[in-house]
Amino acid sequence: MKNILYKELKLAVHPSTYVFLLLSSMVMIPNYPYMVIFFYSILGIFFISLNGRETKDIYYSMLLPIDRSDIVKARILFVCLIEISQVLLLIPFIIIKNIFVYTPNLAGLDANISLLAMGFLIYSIYNYVFFTHYYKNVNKVGYSFCIASIFSTILMIIIESSTHIFPFVINYIDTPDNIFLFGKIMILIVSIFIFIISNIFTYKKSVKLFSDVDI
Template sequence: MKNLLYKELRLVLQPVNIMFLAFSAMLLIPSYPYLIVFFYVCLGIFLMSITARENKDDYYSMMLPIPKRDTVKARFLMVIFLEILQLVIAIPFAVLNHKLFPSGNEAGINANIAFFGFAFIIFGVFNLIFFTMHYKNTSKVGIPFLVACIGVGIVIMAVESASYVFPFFHDYIKTMVPGFLGYQFAILAAGAVLYALLTFVAYKKSATAFERMDF
């Protein structure tokens, strides 16, 4: 597995994937739908998959004396690393956001604790849709990404709209008031669990589909 991860780093990971991590700084933009920040990681994963396809990485991996499932596992570990790293990098920018804009975000949810729970959900939905479609036929990347974008877009619009539509969401989830942290930690925990579940299901389905592929 270590050698497969090294292959992912050298042959699949692109400089743009690292550049998109810096987009966490977009949390310093006033009155902005901040959940869009996490879309760029998804875009980077899409570009990474295109690179793998054009370099015939999957064909090369299938010729190696290793289980096909391990190839999928290495890709998922790389993706999980990028997604978690994006969340970690976003934390200091979220803290600074609170200092710069104490009145909150007029364009949607604030960059608070619940915000990171919704980010987990975005990544989980993307992983489930994109990879389960992509690994049915690794030559197809565009359609799986388009469908995954629709799924991610629905999550983002639902969360951002809830800030205006539902008083409970606005007063307890979006709020920056410390007294309601319990609700926000519940969203964070639920988001993390859902992310783990959706990503695990995505891996299992993707690995099974890839094992059935034959070039």
Template structure:
């Protein structure tokens, strides 16, 4: 927890903290809700750019922490932002129902499938971004561009899938359709856990060879 506190207090870009609350955008009608995940993927980019400009790596190297712990702190920060973004979307979905917001005409609604797809998008992004960044610990822009390619492809695929007549149940709040969406949510949870774990292990191994 001390690592997370240090990251929140000193290393997190203020905009990244704002992005954590953007899960509430699901109450906005006629909005492409997969864009919310893009904000969650922008958070690590901005945070690492900010860390580079403030010499956070050098400062952390002076602390009584290992390189592995340094990487772990960044992971704890980004995972917290991404999961909090989805967590705050949960009450926002119920608020959406209370406000009687109409079904989203521009793409997928905030259904169980949406949460599952979001976890998959985060997982794939993190799997590409973090290991790429920790090759040298400085080129956050390059890492983001590379990781953004699968992220954007997945976003387009998710938004387009609900236009297929056979897949309209992905966009439905009807109880039978929500039951059909549960496996997607479970697969999303599994993918996120596995991809983040694998990403962390690769990043630690690569960062061990970086000369600060």
């Protein structure tokens, strides 16, 4: 698996992925919908899959002495590493913003622990919808991305809108981290758990779908 992941890093990754990872710094922008940061990273995942279609990445991988399940596992693990990296890169910028330039975000969720948790939830739904469509037909990358983006965008809109509608979100979730800190940490832990379980189910279903595909 180590060698397959290395192949993903060296051959499959799209250059835009690195640029999108740096966009975690966008939490420094005042009054900005920070959910967009997560959309950029899933856009990078789309570019990876699209580039793989054009370069026949799946066909190349099928020639290697590995099982189809390993191909799926490597791609999902690689995508998860990208998503986790995006969230981790948010942390230093959130800390800097809260110490030096903190202002309430009028556009939606503040730069806080809750933002990290929401990122894991968005990635969970995106990965499941995208990969369970992608591995039905690896050539229909655009279709898979559109369907997954619809679900992800709906969740983003709900999250951002809730910061203006629901008192619990306004008073506890969308606040500086010194308020309701323990609750936010628990929400983060739960979201990480959901992310892990969701991707396990994503992998299992994707393997089943991919095993039926005639390459």
